[in-house]
Amino acid sequence: MPKTFETTTRPLGAQISHMLKDRGVDVIFGIPGVHNQEMYRGIEEAGIKHVLARHEQGAGFMADGYARATGKPGVAYVITGPGLCNIMTPMGQAYSDSVPMLVISSCLDEVSARKGQLHQMKDQRAAAETVCDWSFEAGSAEAAYTLIDRAFVEFDSDRPRSKHLQVPIALLEGQAAPVTRNIVEATRANPDAVQIDMVIDQLKDAQRPLFILGGGVVKGQSDNIAGVIKTIGAASMVSTAGRGLVSPSDPLAFGPCLARPSSVEIAASADLIIVIGCELAEVDIWRHRLGHNAPMIRVDLDPVVLADDPLTSVSVQSDGADFIKGLAARLGGPLQTQWDIKHIAKTRAGWRAEVMAERPNIVPVVDAIREAVSADTMIYSDMTQLAYAAVEVWDMEMVGHWHHPSGFGTLGYATPAAIGGAIGRPNMPTMAIIGDYGFHYTCQELGVAVELGLSLPIILWDNGKLGEIEDSMIAAQIAPNAVIAHNPDYCKLAEAFGAKSTAPKSLEEMQAAIQSAFKADGPTLIYVTPDILN
Numbered sequence: 001m002p003k004t005f006e007t008t009t010r011p012l013g014a015q016i017s018h019m020l021k022d023r024g025v026d027v028i029f030g031i032p033g034v035h036n037q038e039m040y041r042g043i044e045e046a047g048i049k050h051v052l053a054r055h056e057q058g059a060g061f062m063a064d065g066y067a068r069a070t071g072k073p074g075v076a077y078v079i080t081g082p083g084l085c086n087i088m089t090p091m092g093q094a095y096s097d098s099v100p101m102l103v104i105s106s107c108l109d110e111v112s113a114r115k116g117q118l119h120q121m122k123d124q125r126a127a128a129e130t131v132c133d134w135s136f137e138a139g140s141a142e143a144a145y146t147l148i149d150r151a152f153v154e155f156d157s158d159r160p161r162s163k164h165l166q167v168p169i170a171l172l173e174g175q176a177a178p179v180t181r182n183i184v185e186a187t188r189a190n191p192d193a194v195q196i197d198m199v200i201d202q203l204k205d206a207q208r209p210l211f212i213l214g215g216g217v218v219k220g221q222s223d224n225i226a227g228v229i230k231t232i233g234a235a236s237m238v239s240t241a242g243r244g245l246v247s248p249s250d251p252l253a254f255g256p257c258l259a260r261p262s263s264v265e266i267a268a269s270a271d272l273i274i275v276i277g278c279e280l281a282e283v284d285i286w287r288h289r290l291g292h293n294a295p296m297i298r299v300d301l302d303p304v305v306l307a308d309d310p311l312t313s314v315s316v317q318s319d320g321a322d323f324i325k326g327l328a329a330r331l332g333g334p335l336q337t338q339w340d341i342k343h344i345a346k347t348r349a350g351w352r353a354e355v356m357a358e359r360p361n362i363v364p365v366v367d368a369i370r371e372a373v374s375a376d377t378m379i380y381s382d383m384t385q386l387a388y389a390a391v392e393v394w395d396m397e398m399v400g401h402w403h404h405p406s407g408f409g410t411l412g413y414a415t416p417a418a419i420g421g422a423i424g425r426p427n428m429p430t431m432a433i434i435g436d437y438g439f440h441y442t443c444q445e446l447g448v449a450v451e452l453g454l455s456l457p458i459i460l461w462d463n464g465k466l467g468e469i470e471d472s473m474i475a476a477q478i479a480p481n482a483v484i485a486h487n488p489d490y491c492k493l494a495e496a497f498g499a500k501s502t503a504p505k506s507l508e509e510m511q512a513a514i515q516s517a518f519k520a521d522g523p524t525l526i527y528v529t530p531d532i533l534n
Contacts, residue, residue, distance in 0.1 A: 006178045007178060009178065010042060010175070010176065011041055011042075011173055011174065011175060011176065012038070012167065012171055012172050012174060012176035013036075013037075013038030013040070013041050014038070014041040014042025014045065015042065015141065015145075015176045015178060015179065016039060016148070016167075017039065017041075017042035017045075017048055018045070018178075019145060020046070020148070021046040021048055022179070023148070023152050023183060025048060025073070025075050026048060027048065027051060027066060027423060028043060028048055028049070028050050028051070028075050029050075029059040029060075029062045029075070029076045030050065030051075030053065030059050030076050031053055031055075031056055031079070031083065032079075033079035033083060034079075035106040035118070035169055036077055036079045036080070036105065036106040036172070038106075038173050039077050039104065039106070039172060051419075051423060053416070053448060054444035054445055055442070055444060055445070056076075056078050056082075056083050056084075056086030057086050057089055057090060057441070058416040058419075058444065058445040059076045059078065059087060059090075059416075060076055060091060060093075060094075060103070061420065061445075062076075062416045062419050062445070063090070063094075064090055064093060064097075064099050064101055064413075064417055064420065065380055065403065065416065065417030065419065065421040065424070066420035066421065066424040067094070067420075067424075068417070069378055069420065069421035070424040070425070072424075073101065073102050073151070073155050074102070075101075075104070076090075076103050077104055077105075078103060078105045079105065079106055079119060080107050080121075080124065080166075080169075081118075081124065083105060083119075084103075084124055084127070085127070087103055088128065089131075089410050090162075090410075091132045091162040091164065092131035092132075092408045093408040093413065094132075095132050095133060095161045095162045096406075096408045097405065097406060097407045097408070098159055098161060098215060098216065099161070099162065100155040100162075101162040101163070102148070102151050102162075103132070103162065103163070104164075104165050105124075105165075105166045106167060106168070106169050107125070107166040107169070108168070109168045109170045109171075111123075111124075125166055128166070131162070132161065132162040132163055132164050133154075133161040134163055135165075136164075136165060136166070137165075137166045137167070137168070139168075139171075141176035144167055145179050146181075147165050149181055149183075149184060151163045152184070152186075153186040154186075156185075156186035157186040157187060157188055158188075158301060159216070159300075159301045160219060188301065188318075188319040189317055189319065190318055190322050191299075191316050191318040191323050193330065195318075196323070196327055197330065198314055199274070199297055199314060199316070199327060200327065200330060202295070202297065202313070202314070203234070203272065203274075203335060206271050206272035207337060208235070208269060208270045208271045208337060208339060209234045209235070209271070209272040209273075209274060209335065209337060210234065210235050210237065210266070210267065210270035210273050210274070211229065211232070211234050211235070211236040211274045211275075211276065212236070212239070212273065212276070212280070212290075213225075213236060213237075213238045213245045213246065213276050214238070214242045214276070214278025214320075215277060215278070216277020216278060216300055217245055217276055217277035217278075217321050218241060218277070218399055218400045219277070220319040220321030220322060221319075221321045221325075222245065222399050225246075225324055225325075225399060226244070226247040226399070229246050229247075229324065232327065232328050232334060232335060233252065233334030233335040233336070234335050234337060234339075235254060235337070235344065236252060236253050236254065237254045237256075237257055237258055237266070238256050238258075239258055240258075240259075240283075240284070240391045240402075240404055242256070242277070242278065243391070243396040244396035244399035244401060244402070245399050247397070248395035248396075248397070251341040251344065251345070252337075252339055252344060254344060254347065255351075255395065256392060257348070258284050258285045258286075259285065259286045260354065260392075261286075262347075262350075263291075263351075264287070264290070266347070267290045267292040268291050268293060270294050272294050273290070273294055273295070273296040273297070273311075274297045275296060275297070275298050275299070275300075276299040276300070276320040276323060277299065277300060278300075279300075279302075279305050280309070281407070283406045290309075293311070295312075295314075296312045297312070297313065297314045297316070298312050298315045298316070299315075299318055299320055299323045300316075300317065301317060301319065301320075303317060352392075355392050355393050356393075358389075359388070361530045361533055362385055362389045363389055363393055364507065365461075365510075365528065365533070366390045367393075368507040368510060368511055369433075369459065369510070372510070372511035373514065375398055375401075376398060376428065376429060377430070378401050378402075378425060378429070378431070379402045379418075379431050379432075379433060380404075380413070380414045380415075380417040380421055380430070380431070380432050380433070381402065381403070381405075381432075381433040382405070382413050382415075382433065382434040382435055382439075383409055383410070383411050383468075384433065384437075384438055384461050385435070385461070385463065385467050385468055386433055386528075387404060387433050388468065390433070391404055403421070411437065411438035412438050412439070412440070413438070414438065415432050415434055415442050415443065415445055415446070416442050416445040417432075419454060419456065422454045423452065429518050430456055431456070431458075432457070433459045433461070434458065434459070435460070435462070436462035436463065436464070436487055437466055437485065439490070440485075443493065446458075446494060446497040446525075447498075449499065449523035450497055450498040450499055450523060453521050453522050454522065454523055455518055455520050455523075456522075456523040456524070457513075457514050457524050458494075458524065458526065459514070459526045460525055460527050460528065461528055462490065462528070462529050463530055464484065464487070464529075465484045466485075470483040490527050491503055491525060491527050494523075499524065500517070500520055500522060500523070501526075501527065502524065502526055503526075503527040503528075504526065504527075507533075510528060510532060514526060
């Protein structure tokens with residue numbers, strides 16, 4: 001039966017909101033201004049919830065956190081000029097971490113012949129393009145509709161990344177015909193049987209095959225991937241973004257160890273490497289090369305990744321989760337390999353001991369937090385030493401439940417991203433872990449969590465300094481400089497926003513505070529320092 005299209009003519013700004021609603025958008029994050037107010041004309045009429053951020057950076061991180069929690073694109077509305085500039089950091093984070101985010105901004109109608117206009121930039125579109133997949137300006141209503149649909153199709157079929165659409169103010173204000181475009185159902189590329197059998201032939205000839213799984217697998221239909229990996233019977237490693245893809249109880253699992261320097265020895269001992277949905281980028285392995293000499297099979301949606309390693313013998317452009325499931329189905333039974341289970345367990349224990357030696361005052365805190373939360377808790381962490389230790393020693397039982405700003409590595413991510421995640425998963429446990437310095441970047445977004453009554457524990461780790469930078473300076477024989485800043489009374493600051501706060505004096509008090517925070521009628525700042533171990 002042919003689709004019946006709406007016939008109502010509206011200002012384009014309102015039509016865009018109605019179109020987004022038809023494409024499944026229920027929430028928009030943003031801040032209105034005189035330049036983009038026409039985009040707000042149709043939000044309520046379309047039945048979309050708008051979340052008012054305190055800063056466009058916060059709006060972007062909320063959209064990112066919402067997208068990671070739900071698998072749906074995060075959408076943000078911002079104004080011309082400074083609004084777009086403020087959200088560029090979240091756009092860069094979403095681009096590097098493969099998060100579907102659509103930023104729609106207003107733009108000036110003419111910038112070549114007119115100067116000195118409010119919010120004017122030399123080239124706003126080009127500026128945005130430096131941190132996202134693409135940035136286009138719509139010259140007509142139909143162009144805006146087409147570009148929105150292009151974004152949604154690419155989110156579903158390609159590697160999901162941030163995208164930017166800007167619309168001139170006069171165009172937003174002008175009357176526009178309704179959308180008369182069918183909603184496109186897009187799917188990702190799947191491997192065929194020939195490709196899978198080619199990989200199986202190499203697997204059966206290998207004695208020590210090693211799977212490396214990354215966040216690209218998480219982006220697919222990754223339900224029960226841990227069980228499927230276990231049935232394949234090969235050794236595995238996961239990236240930070242891939243935690244939860246392999247069960248911690250799997251005796252052949254090396255865990256999230258790619259950043260450990262000695263993981264190079266494991267890679268070198270393998271006679272076949274199968275990398276699925278992982279770039280093996282600097283932020284994955286923290287060295288120039290994985291360290292292998294064996295042939296490598298790459299499975300990824302991104303063709304750039306497929307051609308990255310000179311030892312690649314087979315490349316498959318495919319959704320990673322579907323590839324793993326197809327491989328297990330056609331393999332017919334577990335592989336017989338020469339991996340030593342006792343050696344794997346000993347290696348994992350050794351890596352944990354290394355982290356404890358490097359961060360002796362942090363791992364016990366991580367362990368206590370893990371004991372206090374349920375397996376279905378979704379965690380958003382920041383660039384802080386507490387998180388750096390946690391992503392190596394905290395075994396995740398569920399896939400896609402820990403989100404860390406690995407690629408762009410921005411400070412201030414965790415609080416607003418966790419707010420977006422909590423909005424996307426109502427009545428489900430969500431938690432933020434952030435450092436004292438990073439908290440400064442986006443602490444104003446506490447007001448959003450208070451307004452919405454989100455039961456959100458925010459663990460603030462305060463070591464009184466930029467601890468990781470100080471350690472790096474000392475290691476480089478640089479006298480530590482500019483690593484200590486005056487901090488406020490964080491508990492009073494949180495209370496000034498209307499949030500709850502607590503400063504536990506022991507690990508047991510911290511655990512009780514976390515559990516209470518999940519039941520509270522608003523966010524709770526849980527202030528923790530290294531003194532909690534004394």
